[in-house]
Amino acid sequence: MERQLTSQTGSLIVVGMGIQLAGHLTLGAKAWIEQADKVVFALADPVAAKWLQELNPTAEALPYNTQNLRRRDTYREMTERMLEEVRRGLQVCAVFYGHPGVFATPARAAIAQAKKEGFFARMLPGISAEDCLFVDLDADPGKNGCQSFETTDFLIRRRKFDPTSMLILWQIAMVGNLGFYQPNRYQQGLKILTEVLEKDYGTDHEVIVYEAAVYYPVCSPVIERMPLAKLPEAKVTEVSTLYVPPRAIAPLDREMMARLGIESTEEKR
Ligand SMILES: C[S@@+](CC[C@H](N)C(=O)[O-])C[C@H]1O[C@@H](n2cnc3c(N)ncnc32)[C@H](O)[C@@H]1O
Structure with missing residues (x-):
C-alpha cells in the first residue's frame, strides 16, 4: 500500500463506507481499514459500526456531542480525536459514511x-447519497446538468440556480439550524425554502424527498413525491435530501451551435 515518507511516523487515511451497509465499501478502503493500527468512525448506522468492528477490532466511534450549541464545535472535537491518535505515531484510518469528502467537515x-x-x-473517495440518488431517481447529471447545495447555505447566500437543470438540496431537515436535528424544528425553514423555490418552479412542480436505502436489497429507498406547495408538510429526517427535477429543457443557443459547427440534425437531445 502506497505511503509517502514524511517527517512524522503517524498517518491518517480517511475513507468512506458508502450508504449501503458493507456493499459500497471499495476494496482500497477495506484494505486500509484492515491494516490500520487504529480505526475511528462516524457512521449513521449502528449495524455498520458493528460490521466495521469485525473488520478491525480497534474501531471506536468518534465523539459526537449533541450538547454543543453548534455542530462546528462538535466537528472540532471529532477532528481533535483523530489527531490525538495520529500524534501517538499510529496509522489511523477514519471511516465516514457516504463519501468522506462530501459534507463531512471533520x-x-x-x-x-x-x-x-x-x-x-490522504482521503479516498466513497459512494455518496447523491450517487445513490442518480440511480434511484433515474436522474443523469449528464443530461441537463446538476446543481447541489447545502439547504441553509442555498438560502442564506441566495445561491443562483438554473431551474432547467436538476437541483439537489442536502440537509433539508437542518434548514436554518446550525445545531443538531430536532423533529419539530424544520417546518418554518421548509416553508421559507418553498417560498423561494416557488418563484422559479411554481406551486405544482413535483419535488421529491429522498432517502437512499441503507439495508438494500432488504429495504427500498424512500421516494416521497409531492407538489412543491406541499413541501412544508413533508416529514423529513437527518438523512433526507430534496430533489427538484428541471422545470423545462433549456433552449438552444443557435448562434453558439453555429460557432461550434454543430449541425441542426444534432440539436435534439
Ligand atoms: C452530513 S451529510 C453526509 C453526507 C455523506 N458524507 C454522503 O457522502 O452522502 C448528511 C446529509 O447527507 C444526505 N444523506 C445522508 N444519508 C442519506 C441517505 N441515506 N439518503 C439520502 N440522503 C442522505 C442528507 O441530505 C443528509 O442531511
Missing part, C-alpha cells in the same frame, strides 16, 4: 491539520 479538517503537522494524510 474529515477534511483532520486531513488538513495532519498535513500541517507533517503527517502523511
Whole structure:
C-alpha cells in the first residue's frame, strides 16, 4: 500500500463506507481499514459500526456531542480525536459514511491539520447519497446538468440556480439550524425554502424527498413525491435530501451551435 515518507511516523487515511451497509465499501478502503493500527468512525448506522468492528477490532466511534450549541464545535472535537491518535505515531484510518469528502467537515479538517503537522494524510473517495440518488431517481447529471447545495447555505447566500437543470438540496431537515436535528424544528425553514423555490418552479412542480436505502436489497429507498406547495408538510429526517427535477429543457443557443459547427440534425437531445 502506497505511503509517502514524511517527517512524522503517524498517518491518517480517511475513507468512506458508502450508504449501503458493507456493499459500497471499495476494496482500497477495506484494505486500509484492515491494516490500520487504529480505526475511528462516524457512521449513521449502528449495524455498520458493528460490521466495521469485525473488520478491525480497534474501531471506536468518534465523539459526537449533541450538547454543543453548534455542530462546528462538535466537528472540532471529532477532528481533535483523530489527531490525538495520529500524534501517538499510529496509522489511523477514519471511516465516514457516504463519501468522506462530501459534507463531512471533520474529515477534511483532520486531513488538513495532519498535513500541517507533517503527517502523511490522504482521503479516498466513497459512494455518496447523491450517487445513490442518480440511480434511484433515474436522474443523469449528464443530461441537463446538476446543481447541489447545502439547504441553509442555498438560502442564506441566495445561491443562483438554473431551474432547467436538476437541483439537489442536502440537509433539508437542518434548514436554518446550525445545531443538531430536532423533529419539530424544520417546518418554518421548509416553508421559507418553498417560498423561494416557488418563484422559479411554481406551486405544482413535483419535488421529491429522498432517502437512499441503507439495508438494500432488504429495504427500498424512500421516494416521497409531492407538489412543491406541499413541501412544508413533508416529514423529513437527518438523512433526507430534496430533489427538484428541471422545470423545462433549456433552449438552444443557435448562434453558439453555429460557432461550434454543430449541425441542426444534432440539436435534439
Ligand atoms: C452530513 S451529510 C453526509 C453526507 C455523506 N458524507 C454522503 O457522502 O452522502 C448528511 C446529509 O447527507 C444526505 N444523506 C445522508 N444519508 C442519506 C441517505 N441515506 N439518503 C439520502 N440522503 C442522505 C442528507 O441530505 C443528509 O442531511
